[in-house]
Amino acid sequence: MLCERIALVGMMGTGKSTIARHLSARLGVPCLDLDDMIETRIGTKIPLYFKDCGEAAFRDVEQTHLESVTRSDFKGVLSTGGGIVNRKENRDLLSREWYCIHLVTDTHELVQRVLKDSTMERPMLRGADDVEQRLNQLWVERRDFYAKVSRLEIQTSFKSPAQIVEEILHVTSFSQ
Known part of the structure; x- marks a missing residue:
């Protein structure tokens, strides 16, 4: 199967950015990280933008960038932010224009990954006394949205990027 536009969606810490790089390399296609694009455009790190401007302003920028990439002639793998599915407009665009793969990781491993990655501040976890509880809350809020946009769900718990x-290549038969 030839698929020109693949978007990876899922909770923070599921490996979207890492898997996007590995998958694009295997397929020989470009890779874009939406969060990296946004940081370049806003001139600061997303956690600082969240803190200074708020989540709504960030989601506006995120939506604009998703729309821009979708309107472009980009063909490849796109890594999205965990909250990309929060807006209906984004869900509609992802469902209609992208082959979305939902990366899922069990909550216990997500907590371990998020806490281990001290290089990255997670704005949606700011102020959370209980990271596992907050991740569960976000999961409950988003799981139906992820399911709605995705054509495929891949469990990433305790698996290497390779x-x-x-598994993605086997299940989808994407052309290599």
């Missing part, structure tokens, strides 16, 4: 990419 194993995850192999």
Whole structure:
């Protein structure tokens, strides 16, 4: 199967950015990280933008960038932010224009990944006394949205990036 536009969606810490790089390399197509694009455009890190401007302003920028990439001639793998599905407009665009793959990781491993990655501040976890409880809350809020936009769900718990990419390629038969 030839798929020109693949978007990875899922909770923070599921490996979207890492898997996007590995998958694009295997397929020989470009890779874009929406969060990296946004940071370049706004001139600061997303956590600082969240703090200074708020979530609504960030979601506006995020939506604008998703629309821009979708309107462009980009063909490849797109890594999205965990909250991309919060807006109906984004869900509609992802469903209509992208082959979305939902990366899922069990909550216990998500907590371990998020806490281990001290290089990255997670704005949606700011102020959370209980990270696991907050991740569960976000999951409950978003899981139906992820399911709605996705054509495929891949479990990433306790798998290497190479194993995850192999599973995606096997299940989808994407042209390599």
